[in-house]
Amino acid sequence: NNEEEVLQYGGRYERKIRVFCRIRPVSRTEDTQGEAVVVDKIDDYSVTVETPRGPREFQFDKVFSAEVSQEDLFHDTYLIQSAIDGYNVCIFAYGQTGSGKTFTMVGDKEQKNPGIIPRSFNAIFDIIRENSTKFDFKVSAYMLELYNDKLQDLFVSLAGEAHAQPQSHGQARRVEIKRNRKGVVFAQGAETKEASSAQELYALFQQACANRHISATMNVESSRSHLIVGIMVESRNQTNGSVITGKLSLVDLAGSERAAKTGAKDHQLKEANSINKSLSALGDVISALSAELPHVPYRNSKLTQYATRVKAITNNAQRNVESKEIAQLKEVIMKLRSGQTVEEEDV
Numbered sequence: 001n002n003e004e005e006v007l008q009y010g011g012r013y014e015r016k017i018r019v020f021c022r023i024r025p026v027s028r029t030e031d032t033q034g035e036a037v038v039v040d041k042i043d044d045y046s047v048t049v050e051t052p053r054g055p056r057e058f059q060f061d062k063v064f065s066a067e068v069s070q071e072d073l074f075h076d077t078y079l080i081q082s083a084i085d086g087y088n089v090c091i092f093a094y095g096q097t098g099s100g101k102t103f104t105m106v107g108d109k110e111q112k113n114p115g116i117i118p119r120s121f122n123a124i125f126d127i128i129r130e131n132s133t134k135f136d137f138k139v140s141a142y143m144l145e146l147y148n149d150k151l152q153d154l155f156v157s158l159a160g161e162a163h164a165q166p167q168s169h170g171q172a173r174r175v176e177i178k179r180n181r182k183g184v185v186f187a188q189g190a191e192t193k194e195a196s197s198a199q200e201l202y203a204l205f206q207q208a209c210a211n212r213h214i215s216a217t218m219n220v221e222s223s224r225s226h227l228i229v230g231i232m233v234e235s236r237n238q239t240n241g242s243v244i245t246g247k248l249s250l251v252d253l254a255g256s257e258r259a260a261k262t263g264a265k266d267h268q269l270k271e272a273n274s275i276n277k278s279l280s281a282l283g284d285v286i287s288a289l290s291a292e293l294p295h296v297p298y299r300n301s302k303l304t305q306y307a308t309r310v311k312a313i314t315n316n317a318q319r320n321v322e323s324k325e326i327a328q329l330k331e332v333i334m335k336l337r338s339g340q341t342v343e344e345e346d347v
């Protein structure tokens with residue numbers, strides 16, 4: 001194992017990128033409409049998907065069946081210690097609209113089944129408590145939304161800003177993705193807030209969520225923007241004064257779907273195109289990282305400028321039609337893993 005190629009966590013060595021597949025349970029509506037289940041978990045690492053061209057097999061680092069609880073999923077994707085140890089860790093959910101990205105990342109509305117984001121908040125402060133006799137910690141966060149290729153600071157209320165500065169909205173607080181000399185990506189111009197407990201961090205998160213864009217017609221629950229939560233954990237060693245900073249990025253991506261299928265018009269079409277463009281740029285970055293290509297096309301979209309160290313959670317829904325983008329992405333990754341050649345048109 002070359003140390004450059006791996007990230008150590010929990011005492012084990014792992015590859016830089018891991019892709020998980022979570023199968024969502026069939027919804028009540030799908031059940032009453034008698035819709036067919038098209039995803040089948042073969043073992044812990046592979047699924048078959050029914051496609052118009054017949055069944056196709058896809059490989060993952062781990063496959064979670066529909067019965068897997070939020071707690072077990074969090075346990076198996078646990079990377080919080082790495083972030084506290086000074087690594088840059090990113091967990092994101094990718095999938096078609098309605099496939100369960102928000103459920104996985106955030107949880108249900110009532111928070112009876114909290115997802116990765118609130119569980120991470122708790123885990124960060126649990127680790128801090130356990131180490132408080134040796135280290136002094138500082139936790140801060142920024143929360144952003146990427147909507148139609150514009151970054152919006154979610155700590156700044158849209159309504160409040162627009163009211164105060166109708167002409168210069170979006171200009172006054174321009175957020176830009178930058179990389180510092182150490183190669184660490186940061187959001188320049190974004191407000192950063194400190195939190196001293198998991199509850200405080202969650203309150204900041206709720207405040208940020210209240211400022212998000214939601215497309216009203218296609219699906220009320222459907223988020224049409226990418227949500228980016230960045231948590232910086234600074235730890236100062238009480239004995240020798242050395243300071244290390246790690247970062248945990250938690251991202252709930254907008255749903256991927258073909259614009260034509262959504263029946264979207266005008267601004268919705270712009271939304272769908274922008275989402276698909278950034279998701280396909282993300283696919284290119286993942287492919288380049290997996291293949292260890294010398295050039296990784298981070299600059300192609302704001303979303304991928306963000307994704308320098310990615311840990312992926314792929315959500316894959318039990319739906320009749322599989323998203324073309326997801327299918328292509330998975331196929332490319334599978335080919336790369338098995339050492340097959342990837343043609344340009346595949347990517």
Ligand SMILES: Nc1ncnc2c1ncn2[C@@H]1O[C@H](COP(=O)(O)OP(=O)(O)OP(=O)(O)O)[C@@H](O)[C@H]1O
Nearest residue numbers: 024096097098099100101102103221222223254255
């Ligand atoms: N593992 C799961 N167990 C139980 N319910 C789930 C699960 N995954 C998703 N759901 C439910 O399925 C519905 C759609 O999920 P969700 O809103 O998370 O999808 P999404 O991928 O975030 O969609 P969008 O791209 O539109 O934001 C929700 O009602 C959610 O509660």
